[in-house]
Amino acid sequence: MSHTPKARAAADPRRRALRRRRLLGMLFVLPALLLLGALVVYPVVFSVGRSLFDASGDRFVGAANYMEMFQDPATLKAVRNSAIWVVVAPVLLTGLGLVLAVLTEKVRWATAFKLVLFLPMAVSFLAAGIIFRLAYEQNPDRGVLNAAIVGVHDAIDEPSPYPTARAREGKGLSGSPGEGYTTVEVRPGGDIVLPFVGVAPEAVPHRAAPAWTPEPSAGSLSGAVYLDFTPGAGGRQGQIDPKENGLPGVTVEVLRGGTVVASTRTGDNGSFRFDDLGDDAYTLRVPASNFAAGYTGVDWLGPALVTPAIIGAYLWVWTGFSMVLIGAGLAAIPRDALEAARVDGATEGQIFRKITVPLLAPVLTVVFVTLVINVMKVFDLVYIIAPGPVQEEANVLATRMWLVSFGGGNDQGLGSALSVLLLLLVVPAMIFNIRRFRKGGA
């Protein structure tokens, strides 16, 4: 039949067209492929190769860098911190985002509220790091967080009058500022001087007058708590010298057989007096409450709290992101499902748990996985917020990698090994995300 040749003739140009289209496609993809190859594939391959060489890059060391990675305590700390970050930060952020997204749906000024929460996203990590570095300062005069905490604490619990004071050693008082000071046993009818040092002139209240001891009388114990330090020195230790002032407002207790029988506060000249004591053996005590070191707030940037503190800063930056994304997912939830539940008498809590969250699950997963990938590469916040002494305690894999490679050691072999580890850890999350996108596209 004449049908067949015609069909063959038609197939050929079709195949040619297909090939041409494929070629054209390749041509269009080529620049992207080249860029990817030069900027992604080549560096990855190079890093893998580099990780098998020593610091100088001349000697092949095999897996030695990988062995060292898991023996070096500093790197192990970085691995541990990275694990904490990956577990804690995305969970908190997704949870916080979800709660805020649901709540903002119900408030009147939702847009303004969202705007404010989203604002930190516009701040660079560097700037955010500097802001939190200051906010976390231990000194309440500088760190706003500690200023608030110390302010509240001091309002509830009055600070002690002489936090720096301590007794002059070997002059009748034994103990320490932490547990208070006691005298040896004394009998009424005498004068007792209680010498203290270590109080700056400006820390002594203005009302302080030269130290003075009341006239001793039978049946009473009296004496003075005073600052045993003559400005410019020259004073005798353990004795009241002319220029030495009393310490007003110090609590003094008198004890008999270990129990407090009386308590008083010193006057402006440091004097105190207990009357009507029988002829018994007493001890005097200057309790620790006089010297309790001022409350200094929380040591945010100490070795223990530095990682949680930095995660806190990270939350501040990213909450807006997760809230907005989840909020968008929330808007897409079919209203009729919610209304049907309400009609059936479900409580808001039940609706949230049984309907909103399951329907939002795809969005929540995307947010969670994106955050996991993001958290893996966190660098700037850790690098900026952690002070030098706790840098090591705060390090995550990315900062450790940078410090090992360029921060002084210049061991780019070990650094490459760390970067390969980081890559391996990110890959599962990446694959998961790509699969999801594909499914979403299909």
Place this chain on the structure above:
Amino acid sequence: MRRSATIALRTTGTVSTVLALALTVTACGGDAEPAGSGELSGKTVTVAGVWTGSEQKNFKKVLDVFSKKTGAKTVFVPSGDNVSTFVGSKIEGGNAPDVVLVPQVGVLQQFAKAGWLQPLSGKTTETATAGLAPVWKNYGTVDGTYYGLYFKAAHKSTVWYAPEALSQAGVNEPKSWDELLTAGRMLADSGRPAFAVAGEDGWTLTDWFENIYLSQAGPEKYDQLAQHKIKWTDESVVAALTTLAEVFKDKQLVAGGAQEALQTDFPGSVEKVFGPEPKAGMVYEGDFVGGVAKDEFGKKPGEDAKFFPFPAVGAGTPPVVSGGDAAVVLKDAKNGEAGMKLLEFLATPEAGEVWAGAGGFLSPNKNVKPEAYGDDTTRATAESLVAAGDSVRFDMSDQAPAAFGGTKGAGEWKLLQDFLRDPSNPRATAVALEAAAAKTYGN
């Protein structure tokens, strides 16, 4: 290391790095001096160094005098904080400066070993030998060849104090370590703790250790330890750490205790002594403390900010730990000859006197006239530095590989910070130091 100029960088970290970068970019134009008539007229000498701000301005005054004398044009190129990277990339790019001012011994050695440097000319060597103690020549020599001319020095064995604090406590400048501790406790009695320790900056702690070690163990051991020929587990190291712990563990001596010290950076420690609300009586660091007290807190060095030399520890002599910038001529220099002429000039006392008059400068050259210095305090530091002669030793941590002696949060800095936090076990710290040193020295 050149602490005075790098302090800002280290302490305020990234912000100032960005700032410094910006400054470097703007300053890169440099300014060429008009050529006069002279043997080098028509030639241009390019000088690279880390100096910025007033240091750069004052160094340019020295260059101006050189231009006037020889007719050569001079251009100063700021190198940024990392000289070695800067010079390396310039050499690779075929655009090497003629003269480089190198701030660390380690970097000088690295340059010499890479074969980048020209040996000093006979005349420069001669002038330098006449003015510098042999120790400075040794620090400028690598494998028997003299490459680096030390032009600017730092004095890191000065304890700065607020005079009113000492007189209030009724103590005088201590002359020995024991007197220092006694004076410190007297200060604490008066209600003002003795030392502001800048524990957040690891390098201040290495300087504490180095002064004690140099005085207690002596210069020979110091050199051996600096080159890692003896181990950090050596008894002398344990002894020095034990001595250091006498200060660190004493709440009366460290203002605010270790906890607060670890959150105090170097400028913060100066503020604690010379600031508006003083919290300590003394701060130990180099001659540049005076500069900070003057610029930041309006104190007048010599009047309301005084210093005494770091006292001798035990039976030793008072230590003089130092640092400095060495001028070198690069092999790839386009005007190497003119560059060498500049070094010849820098070796003369005249060059030192120009900058001494402008302030913020100590010359290791003993022929620089004391009158040339602008104030008594600087004069006293300069005299003490020159008088120390051959017993001057370079900052040990600056001689070490950066991973051990110069990295935030690692090596010696980190371990001494841990030691400040818990000074109870000097031997364990020595063991940890040795482990870190062995790793980076590779021996």
